[in-house]
Amino acid sequence: MTHGIKIATIGGGSSYTPELIEGFIKRYDELPVSEIWLVDIEAGKEKLEIVGALAKRMIAKADLPINVILTLDRRAALKDADFVTTQFRVGQLDARAKDERIPLNYQTIGQETNGPGGLFKGLRTIPVILAICEEMLELCPEAWLVNFTNPAGMVTEAVLRYSKLKKVVGLCNGPIGIEKGIADVLEVAQERLYVEFTGLNHMVFAKGIYLDGQDVTEQVMNLMTTDAGKTVSLKNIEELGWQPEFLKKLGMVPIGYLRYYYQTSLMLAEQQLAAKTEGTRAEVVKRVEHELFELYKDEQLDTKPPQLEQRGGAYYSEAACNLICSIYTDKRDIQTVNTRNNGAIADIDPDSAVEVNCVITKQGPIPLVTGPLPVPIKGLVQQIKSFERTAAEAAVTGDYQTALLAMTINPLVPSDSDAKAMLDDLLQAHGEYLPQFNQ
Amino acid sequence: MTHGIKIATIGGGSSYTPELIEGFIKRYDELPVSEIWLVDIEAGKEKLEIVGALAKRMIAKADLPINVILTLDRRAALKDADFVTTQFRVGQLDARAKDERIPLNYQTIGQETNGPGGLFKGLRTIPVILAICEEMLELCPEAWLVNFTNPAGMVTEAVLRYSKLKKVVGLCNGPIGIEKGIADVLEVAQERLYVEFTGLNHMVFAKGIYLDGQDVTEQVMNLMTTDAGKTVSLKNIEELGWQPEFLKKLGMVPIGYLRYYYQTSLMLAEQQLAAKTEGTRAEVVKRVEHELFELYKDEQLDTKPPQLEQRGGAYYSEAACNLICSIYTDKRDIQTVNTRNNGAIADIDPDSAVEVNCVITKQGPIPLVTGPLPVPIKGLVQQIKSFERTAAEAAVTGDYQTALLAMTINPLVPSDSDAKAMLDDLLQAHGEYLPQFNQ
């Protein structure tokens, strides 16, 4: 890497790109990026040009020798890249809106990662990711694939099982958010905490919390369940509050997405209401994105606008740039990422993707052991893992029965007949993005 | 056991008793029972006397030297027993009706074994079972506890984890029923089949089916999903039919109870309708039982009346008497029972109860290995196991938070707030039978 670091960002026209650019600018001293290739497809060209121009202004302002290249030629971008990041969205937000709305017709939460909507996002995304892996093995075999694209757990699972590419990490800003939230609850600096995570992407739990080496897990659970109601949450999940006695006995801080599973009926009601009022999450985001791009067009703008954080991507840059930086500098710090289990969680298949604390070395993340899943969550976590594995298989094979099996075993889906109906509707709606099912 | 075999049946006043008596009569040549003690509590005295009189008439007709003793003195019944069978129901069918009706108020299936209703059945039953275990260790330490009382999986789990009694087996007529159903589907004699079961009580799957040593699993799946619609079912679960493509890819025959999980919305609608028309299952059974006891009163009756089979207990006698007979005679045949896992299912805790094929020897059941759970069912089975373990802990500790945790993680329960509301209602409704929660 003596040539300076080359980054290729697939889905470079995303509204998140300024986050990423800011991250690279901040870390330039230890992470001397020389080239950032922002790649997108024809349909995303306009956005790519807008956000690309902003990226260039940001770098110009920082006065750094980083070259930003905008391209529709993925192979050129991948050629000799050191790190490939993915933040693309097959079918864009309109597809996500369908993933959310169609299940609502069946009194079912869509949920774009671990729900029926996530199944379809996976079916659209995984073939593209696997194609990128193939190209990477040819064009930049030493590069790391840093995947942000949701469903990040299912995508990482698919790469681990169906690609020869070994250098893959799946990323989520969830664990960082939980850790920051816990620091807020305790009113301490985050640096004094050690938080042990276990689980899967969007199905992760803070199972042990240490402040200056002391186990304060119970104290945090107590603080989270007082009347004052300090809760740890992600901005893009509604704060509904947990039943205090439930949370105390659970003894772990669940990521906000767990509300889909432990508060299914409430979340469904919320989403049904939203669909009738401000729109589904995709529709809201679409408006936010539109506003963001309007801001981005401003040729005076040369920094990341604060409105971006409300988009839900807080800490995304932190997660991605920290990871890349730690790999590049062999920093050996601890980050929570999606990687091959290898026994870190004792009762999950060693070859599966899990979201756990890892030491980030130059040869990649090495998971820290976290033992067996606690009894109360053993089943639900395994259920999502079963779903991810079956969904990944369906994405690769294009087999209808496998897709139906994945849909039916998803814990949000009310019955096999609803599963079939939703599957058929969604296959119909997304046909153009699912060539493997049309053969 | 040179003295002839002594059986103690706890809950001897059950309408199932004639099944059991018939089973002992049929097997007398290899299983020379000399005493059957039918034990019940004061509230069940009348039923005990009715069914006990029938039992005596049945034995008199068979002209066998079996002594039937009716008693309310459990300790006398247990003293020097060789086998203890349990078929009691704490709070009787009225309690079960509450387990079924209260959850319906929250759009939730009650389900008396692995659902919220099952949690309460377990909370009422487990302390009684553990007390029986204590008495057995004192009064008949060499005896086997053959448990029919539901939730049989949770009860067996509780005995394995919280009692010193090692000689316990949990029984269900489900696997026998599936095997007979498969024989019907294939139109072959049951003896030519070998069916490999894996899972938990009421959460069990026929994962491999062999006819004369040939694997015919796929053939059975095909037959089950033709238009002709051959399905394998238990009489007391409505036949709703599976989505054929789902079942084919699943590749296993699920016990009918799986409909609660894979067809939740349909089953809920059915149960809501029933509650408004013929009543919940408990209420229907109560009427059936009333009719049965009217029949039993007939002093001319000296055989098991055919109406009993419609009660849902088909094969119960077969399951229990076969087990006792195989232990007594060291028969070493294969039966599907609930016992300590010890690695038979690779991804379930070795100390947990599982429902798998076992060789039945004089020293008890020895499980046959069945490998890891197939991917699609790994999560759901683990989830019910998590539920059983947490519920058993709640039953023993009487801890409110633990009960709430068990309720919330149950896959049929829609949210933690519904869980809390149902828990509170059910605790209120069953207060007299839950002393451990009233301290």
Added chain:
Amino acid sequence: MTHGIKIATIGGGSSYTPELIEGFIKRYDELPVSEIWLVDIEAGKEKLEIVGALAKRMIAKADLPINVILTLDRRAALKDADFVTTQFRVGQLDARAKDERIPLNYQTIGQETNGPGGLFKGLRTIPVILAICEEMLELCPEAWLVNFTNPAGMVTEAVLRYSKLKKVVGLCNGPIGIEKGIADVLEVAQERLYVEFTGLNHMVFAKGIYLDGQDVTEQVMNLMTTDAGKTVSLKNIEELGWQPEFLKKLGMVPIGYLRYYYQTSLMLAEQQLAAKTEGTRAEVVKRVEHELFELYKDEQLDTKPPQLEQRGGAYYSEAACNLICSIYTDKRDIQTVNTRNNGAIADIDPDSAVEVNCVITKQGPIPLVTGPLPVPIKGLVQQIKSFERTAAEAAVTGDYQTALLAMTINPLVPSDSDAKAMLDDLLQAHGEYLPQFNQ
């Protein structure tokens, strides 16, 4: 199999053949064999004719419609066979004598199964077995391979890992011998016993002993360590006696072969002495076999001569014919065989061969769970398994380094330099039988 059962016996010229013939004669009523093909190679033709003639006389005397065919054409023998048994010896007893004598030059026990000698027996045998598997997949894909050929554990491991043939069982008369020995020690009928075995071929332990359902393991250990010195042993292992306090705490009955590992120095001294006096085991056996074949030549002889039992093959017929009979009749009795672990022994790879109790069904053996290896034997058993796996790999690849690794990690081998010297000597001595190392 309506055509009557066809048996193909590879190495049919073995002195053991009359055992096998007697076994089939005894079981004819339930196991109606119609053809026994005795196959051998050119070098074994004379023996084949002698023992084949005896076999024909035995069957004629029994007046059974079993056709015995002698042939050098292996493919003809395999064609449409129902069971294939193997009892051949690549390089015959002269090769075994080298396996025993060469290691003695390095103060090392040769040991033809799990020692350095066993490595070479495996290197010579495994390629032949794998070739037979290939032919079976082509000529009799439904047939079972019943392998007697030593080292039976390593051979079964090799078939499981390197062949597509699934229907393979490895057999040894050791467990039957231990069980009979225990019955003798207890002075009870063998039928009243249940003996739980765990381990590998020639590395197996009776870890639980039950008499009429009662655990009598400790009682057996006490009886085995009294002054009277009742010990359980195989005829072809010298009875050296165990240190009583060691055996009591071990709490299991080890197969006699364990003396090689727990009494290495004594066994070595014995073998060094024997090599100078009556010869190594191979040399003794060679004389015994010569005498047997002289007996076999007697045209008046039409039964298995009693001298054969002294050869060491007691119960061989029982082991093999019982297994074949139980598969054929779907008897579902319990036998101790070498088969795929699948979790029966918790801490051995599921894909490895183990020697455990199995139910023998028409679809093959299903292992009974036996939990983790007891702590004291966990290491040694794993060490032999590591040896078997590495040796099997060496046999298949013909890789010198792999063979040296297998030799060095064998617990009988004193050092890596001795390992190399022995390896070189043995490769030299057996060159003609090791084509895979000569490329």
Added chain:
Amino acid sequence: MTHGIKIATIGGGSSYTPELIEGFIKRYDELPVSEIWLVDIEAGKEKLEIVGALAKRMIAKADLPINVILTLDRRAALKDADFVTTQFRVGQLDARAKDERIPLNYQTIGQETNGPGGLFKGLRTIPVILAICEEMLELCPEAWLVNFTNPAGMVTEAVLRYSKLKKVVGLCNGPIGIEKGIADVLEVAQERLYVEFTGLNHMVFAKGIYLDGQDVTEQVMNLMTTDAGKTVSLKNIEELGWQPEFLKKLGMVPIGYLRYYYQTSLMLAEQQLAAKTEGTRAEVVKRVEHELFELYKDEQLDTKPPQLEQRGGAYYSEAACNLICSIYTDKRDIQTVNTRNNGAIADIDPDSAVEVNCVITKQGPIPLVTGPLPVPIKGLVQQIKSFERTAAEAAVTGDYQTALLAMTINPLVPSDSDAKAMLDDLLQAHGEYLPQFNQ
């Protein structure tokens, strides 16, 4: 710990103490030690005073406010300690000499850690360590026990299984030595390396070697087996050289102690020769120590004399002080220590001690997953673990049979009868230090 750090060093009169003192002096800026209590027993008083005086001179020279207290009162030393280090030797070097010489009478290597000598060192040491743990739970329950005392693996195993103290780490300078050796072989700075260790104390392997993130394991194996013969070794193990083909296929760098197992006959010959010439290792060390203490007496000496490094303790200070420093400062760097496995090595009991890479946090070491043991070493590592567990049990129970079992299953011991003879001789020789066996 606002009071400044209090260190209690049990066996403070050891010749290693200047290493430790130097380590604390060097790290004072980040590890502000305020008190070092050097504890010893009456028999070690003279040495304690000599080395204690040197320690005080060293600190005086460094001009640091560290108070060195010499004491025979262990409880006073432990009171409110932050870290307790152990470097004592029950029975001193004379006892070790017996551990080495008595086995030689039976043609057996004594080996003071994982051999028969190690068994006795464990039997003498473990009761003392467990007593220290008890006192720590009373007097300094928040303190960490940093154990150097050999056999460090067996001692850590004993604390994990038989004490309530959770804060224990076992230390060895071996892995650091291997890593430095590998850096030498590659001629690179150690900082550029990442070395993945797996195994147990003195039974550890460098299974993966990364230089700047690239896997260079094979390259290292090649360099180690060239004619130039670069080998990685510890100073106190004779360099005998490995068979190159063996080492290449093994594919890991074994700690020098592995020569006891892979080169047993050579090591035995070396030790027998040494016993007749310069004496056993204990006897040589005794002379070296005598010379060291002569040096230490010199009142002009105020630094660690260079001769100490030849004693074999190179990197001891580094290992201990680095560990203490990383715990104190929550450094989260990676060190190789003995700690509870918890699944880091998939096929070793989660509750056992293993020697693996850990992140060192303020709440202690967290192991990094390293997957299953590679096949060739699976057996030997498990065998030593079986030995450690059985030996620890014998140390705690004082049971003769258990001690004999431990001795017999040790891979260096030639037979059960030799085991018994050695056991009896060693029990006789060490009677005064083994009160648990004299009851």
